[in-house]
Amino acid sequence: MNPVININNVTFTYPNEEEPILHNMNVNVKKGEFLAIIGGNGSGKSTLCKLMNGLIPHYYSGDFEGSASVNGLDVATSSVAELSAHIGYVYQDFENQLVQARVLEDAAFAPLHFGLKDYKERAREALRLVELDNYENEFVWQLSGGQKHLLALAGCLALNPDIIVLDEPIAQLDPYHARKMYDVLKKLHEQHQKTIIVIEHHTEFIADYCSEVLLLDKGKSVWKRPVKEALTAIDELVKCHIYPPQVTLAAYKLGERASLPITLEEAEDYFTDQIRQKEPQFYQSELSFQKEPVASFHDVEFSYKTVDRSYNHILKNINVTLYKGEKIALVGNNGAGKSTLMRLLTGFRKPAFGTVDVLGHSTSNQSPEQLADCVTYIYQNPEQMFIEDTVRRDVEFFLKARKRDGYEKKVNEILELFNLTDLQDKDSRLMSGGQQRRASLAIGAAMDPTIILLDEPTANLDIGTRKQLTKFINQLEHHTELVLIATHDMQLVSEWSTRVIVMNEGQIIYDGDKEGLFSNVPLMKKAGIIPPQIVELSHRLRLSPAAYSIESFIDLYHKEEEVAWIT
């Protein structure tokens, strides 16, 4: 079968850059593939996909050699508009793709501007496919993050392209909405014969949904393989900074080489065969609080003012105290109110009722500038942290503004810690998604805060950067009194946190340890939480107590004699 995408010997250098980002790239994609593109941060994944929809060479002129075609159209001689009827693209920053006020208008935008008479029917059909048909009259800004992402997909589908490319489609989604996004893609793939290409760091989703995997490293294609063969090549993946699925890694570390499982179902069969059966011991959830309060919320209510001057009541009856030394994960569905709660700690937002105290003082009597001396908020969207025109200037901005002595040495250390020394003169906005995330963390670290608030810090990160992040958080804990992380990354929750606060529709519905959370199925369902693979596997194997990391799973496995298992 002829490939629908054919990339031949492409070498590409961005304008004003010296080094090529893609080197002699050769890639073929056949009709009907569900392809995952993987690779470390900055390996060229987004750049490769921008070549597929013609942004390269039309928008990013640069130095372009070789040739590429999509559905037989040469990308160099076809316009981006022509190509968009064949290949739809959902960008990493998909919110920039939403251009109209209401949902139906937004989905209809592309076919309307192509002069297609049936633009409304096309938009309605696209909304039906992504299951947003009940929202067509809603304002776009009222949708949750997950719904906006699906709307960006509907905008592409309205032109009925054969191929759809999605750049990290679930990076900002809660686990429930992440599954929903992939279920929609599966339907488009199986029932509507679309060719799907995703750029993805979450290998457990690749194992469940994709058929082929393309591995990139430093702008080169390493291999393209069927999914099972790809995800069991552990050494090659780790070398290229990719996390294999947790269950695959666990079996591999236990010495298995031949038939590694890649999905939870395969792992359940694999490990059930391996283990003996015994009576379980039941786990009792306990939480021991440190007694020194750092921040607290008392009877807090908060509303945003909307464009029609009404109020959108978001936080309801928040009463919680955060203590020194705690590692707190703040979790819950998209739109639950996690970022809003953090903004109240920074003083950017003040409570409508009740009080928020930070280090013994109410935030109502302090400006955000005053609070910035002790509280640092690292935004979900890294671009919001960039003010200057180079990474170095962004990192030193706060230290210079506060006239801190010896700041240059500190900036050098931080750039080194986050592996940004080589990128220090680059404009932060022109970096890859993972590089931007690293830069935003470096800016936060430079401020040496007493309280650090991290909003989705692991989104878009490869394994190497993730390890640096954990190292950075551990280092911070020596002089930072409180680390609060809002996250959908349940692996981070299970490996790092000592306390988990779960939010749902603006209320705290759980405050306790991860063990209590991950064993409470109704609570997880309500909050859109799906436990990490290794925890889920422990539950399925009825291992008690459950393992919360690959290391603890392996320990328990080795101590099989003392561990309780039942069928």
Ligand SMILES: Nc1ncnc2c1ncn2[C@@H]1O[C@H](COP(=O)(O)OP(=O)(O)OP(=O)(O)O)[C@@H](O)[C@H]1O
């Ligand atoms: N500036 C704003 N004006 C009006 N409404 C807002 C504003 N910011 C957030 N909201 C709304 O407040 C609610 C809570 O949003 P928030 O960003 O706190 O949720 P979240 O739990 O952090 O979600 P996510 O996981 O998607 O980041 C959402 O319904 C959102 O649409």
Ligand SMILES: Nc1ncnc2c1ncn2[C@@H]1O[C@H](COP(=O)(O)OP(=O)(O)OP(=O)(O)O)[C@@H](O)[C@H]1O
């Ligand atoms: N517009 C641009 N101008 C100059 N350099 C760029 C531009 N866009 C990307 N780059 C550089 O090209 C390299 C590859 O970036 P790309 O976004 O393709 O990587 P990626 O594999 O998608 O990474 P990530 O996983 O971090 O999103 C990076 O080093 C990045 O800094």
